[in-house]
Amino acid sequence: MNRIYSDNGTLLLGLESEKNQLLDSPVQFSVYTVIFISEGEGIYHADFASFAFKAPVVLFSTPQQCIYIRETKKISSATLQFHGDFYCIEFHRNEVACNGLLFNNIYLEPSVKLTDDQHSFYTQVTANIAEELLQKEPSEIVLRALLQLFLAKSSSIKLNSSERLQLKKDEKMDHFRILLEENFLTLHKPGDYASLLSITPNSLTKQCNNRFGKTPTQLIQERLILEAKKHLHLTRLSIKEIAFALKFQDEYYFSRVFKKMTKMSPQMFRKTTGISIVADLSKE
Structure with missing residues (x-):
């Protein structure tokens, strides 16, 4: 065995x-x-x-x-x-x-x-x-x-x-990472971050690829889905409550986006990965 x-x-x-x-x-x-x-x-x-x-x-x-x-x-x-x-x-x-x-x-x-x-x-x-x-x-x-x-x-x-x-040496991309962590729920376009960084969207794409091996769009999408996965695994919030927390217009649109990115529905993700023991700790 x-x-x-x-x-x-x-x-x-x-x-x-x-x-x-x-x-x-x-x-x-x-x-x-x-x-x-x-x-x-x-x-x-x-x-x-x-x-x-x-x-x-x-x-x-x-x-x-x-x-x-x-x-x-x-x-x-x-x-x-x-x-x-x-x-x-x-x-x-x-x-x-x-x-x-x-x-x-x-x-x-x-x-x-x-x-x-x-x-x-x-x-x-x-x-x-x-x-x-x-x-x-x-x-x-x-x-x-x-x-x-x-x-x-x-x-x-x-x-x-x-x-x-090595990742500590690129100040511009460190700033982008901070901005993404602060704004991923509301800013979903690379141009939004390029403006905040005072660089062109093309420059942001080039620097992101060099630093992270991904485009800004990929990082923005991944960060949002990562947050969704955390809610699904680490909390007992309903799909509707998670959609609201992530600022989607409704749970149906959230489910469509999640399934497009992960190839499965939020419900199936929660069913297969389970809900962490951490989800119940705050209730004690």
């Missing part, structure tokens, strides 16, 4: 080893997916973004992201998947700051590049997870501890990565 399930059949945690045929066609998982690539290279696509990678590296995706890998060479990997009901990254954010860093971040590549020593560490941790999953009665306590170790190490590496440090 390399997976554990809940009583109702939901995948809680799984680990699969792969060679060569790794996500060669688009797929959407209802769980968090972490791909530890120990050998090979390729191009990783996650929703709107894509980037080249070379082993050793760890790739990340959030539930219902459309992901696939193309142009692979000699791939050897292990795919680790977990459900929010098994390990809630928001609930454990004080112990493991991976929400908004490894997952749910539209500005950084969803990857962690590894040194040889770090590669050895991840090899050992995944081997420990695999060993525990093979037990007659796998310990969920042990598996959560190992998963937390895996994610905590990834967050630590990401926080200190050259990629993240």
Whole structure:
């Protein structure tokens, strides 16, 4: 056995080893997916973004992201998947700051590049997870501890990565990022942000592509959908209440936009990803 399930059949945690045929066609998982690539290279696509990678590296995706890998060479990997009901990254954010860093971040590549020593560490941790999953009665306590170790190490590496440090050097794009975080609910056109930055829309597009590998339009759309996903997963607000909070004219228009961007309705997204334990904490 390399997976554990809940009583109702939901995948809680799984680990699969792969060679060569790794996500060669688009797929959407209802769980968090972490791909530890120990050998090979390729191009990783996650929703709107894509980037080249070379082993050793760890790739990340959030539930219902459309992901696939193309142009692979000699791939050897292990795919680790977990459900929010098994390990809630928001609930454990004080112990493991991976929400908004490894997952749910539209500005950084969803990857962690590894040194040889770090590669050895991840090899050992995944081997420990695999060993525990093979037990007659796998310990969920042990598996959560190992998963937390895996994610905590990834967050630590990401926080200190050259990629993240490099992002501090572009003042204009730092300002755009701040403006987007402040205004994504009300300003939906690249021209709005270009005016606030006192640059042309063409200049904004060029600088965004250079900095984030995405157009301003993509970032604006992704930020709005990311907020919608947070409401669907982290609260018990109704679809109508979420649409109102995100300033859509009604829940039907919100559902159409959400489905266009994610290939599924808000209701289906909530059903497949579940509602986080965090949704009920404010009631206590």
